Amino acid sequence: MRITKARIFLIKSGRFHPVLLELTTDEGITGIGEAGIAYGMGGTAAAGMLKDFCTAMVIGKDPFRIEELCSEMYDHSFWAKGGGPIVFAAISAIETALWDIKGKALVTPIYEMLGGKFRDQVPVYANGWCSGTSTPEEFARAGARPVEMGHNTLKCYPLGVRSQSGAMRHVTRRAIDRDQADMAFNKVKALRRAVGPDVRLMLDISGGLTTAETIRLVKRWEALDIWFIEEPADPFNIEAVKTIASKIDTPIALGERIYTKQGFRKVFESEAVALLQPDIGNTGGIMEVKKIAAMAEVYNMQVQPHVCGAAVAMAAALQIDACIPNFLIQECYPFMREEPTHVDTVHEVPERTIKNGMMSIPTGPGLGVTLNEKAVAPFTWAEVA
Incomplete structure (x- = not known):
């Protein structure tokens, strides 16, 4: 299984601006994650960091090798070491989406x-x-x-x-x-x-x-x-x-x-x-x-x-x-x-x-939730394939 596509959403929701990521695999399994920058400044920066990571380090990778991929992002993006909320928000969203994919593929919640x-x-x-x-x-x-x-x-x-x-x-x-x-x-x-x-x-x-x-x-x-x-x-x-x-x-x-x-x-x-x-x-x-x-x-x-x-x-x-x-x-x-x-x-x-x-606690596979495609699609900020 390989990651073939990433979609990044910069959503305007009330007073908040959550940044979401959806990863898709060559088997059609998707996973979602969120960058924790939904308030204050930095939403656009986090979306941009997600695009950079997905382009350079995520597309084409095995989604089951979560720790390895996160270590690669930490060790080889340079700014992660000693970094702040933007770089780690992007890594967090990717890591969460990978766990969601793995849980859905194995038909089990992440906590299991x-x-x-x-x-x-x-x-x-x-x-x-x-x-x-x-x-x-x-x-x-x-x-x-x-x-x-x-x-x-x-x-x-x-x-x-x-x-x-x-x-x-x-x-x-x-x-x-x-x-x-x-x-x-x-x-x-x-x-x-x-x-x-x-x-x-x-x-x-x-x-x-x-x-x-x-x-x-x-x-x-x-x-x-x-x-x-x-x-x-x-x-x-x-x-x-x-x-x-x-x-x-x-x-x-x-x-x-x-x-x-x-x-x-x-x-x-x-x-x-x-x-x-x-x-x-x-x-x-x-x-x-x-x-x-x-x-x-x-x-x-x-x-x-x-x-x-x-x-x-x-x-x-x-x-x-x-x-x-x-x-x-x-x-x-x-x-x-x-x-x-x-x-x-x-x-x-x-x-x-x-x-x-x-x-x-959700009981469904992965995160136990599914993306509301109709609601988030208008907020698509970038796609990477």
Whole structure:
């Protein structure tokens, strides 16, 4: 079996722009993957990197030799060593599509090829519900909605502010004044009052503040019973993360902007992080996250794959969720599909299975989802054969 064709899609879906890849073999089997660059800048760059990789290193190759092909891309593209999200998002999408092909060819889910399942369903936390909110009252009303749907864990961005476009904007220049700090505290206070004591709260501050300001604000939030603090500092500044961890009681989550097992090495050695959040779509792919999870187990850390993209990314995350012992919870965006220009990239949308805060693991071959050809075809960015 050989790979004969690649199609790259740059999709406009609501506020997101997921980058998808479809690989086709000479036996007619297809596999899909997603580059984890569905928000922020870089979607076009990731699509271009995918085109370069597929042209130079993927077409004509045996899709079953996944580790070999990924090693070739890492060793011989030059920029992968020490590289960042664009190169690893492309490698991740290719690697995921190869696993999807292999699973479909063998008529088995990917998790069965990685040791089998620990679980049939996974707990999820709701993200994305606070976009467009500004005041503590708006924040509290928005947070009550996912709880009413059955979610018992929420993640939010108390430092986020509404931009002119209506989207959320993070803190700039690592500084806030006293009024902004009070607003961030009061948002979480109002949310806690609205959802009650039994709902777990995760606060993502996106590395937005100085070390001292972060410690000061987290200590105020701790009176409100916070489950995790995510990205308390720039993920490259692991010394700051260690300092913050030594001064607060709330566990730290980190990892969506760290790439490959090499990138996670200092995180492990710091022993400052309780919950790792590698993104299968930008850290190297399914097997890379499996390896990172195994390393995390040695350091007594739990894993929550980061997902902020299309349903292909979620399907890939669920394969890992199923087969690692130290999985904790899965991120999801329950309201993403409500946006007017949302595109369902697959027919079997995993988020549709969410009930009472639990999501089902797909049981079909490969990723367990199939590309929605009619929906994604208009967004074809490039073809390589």
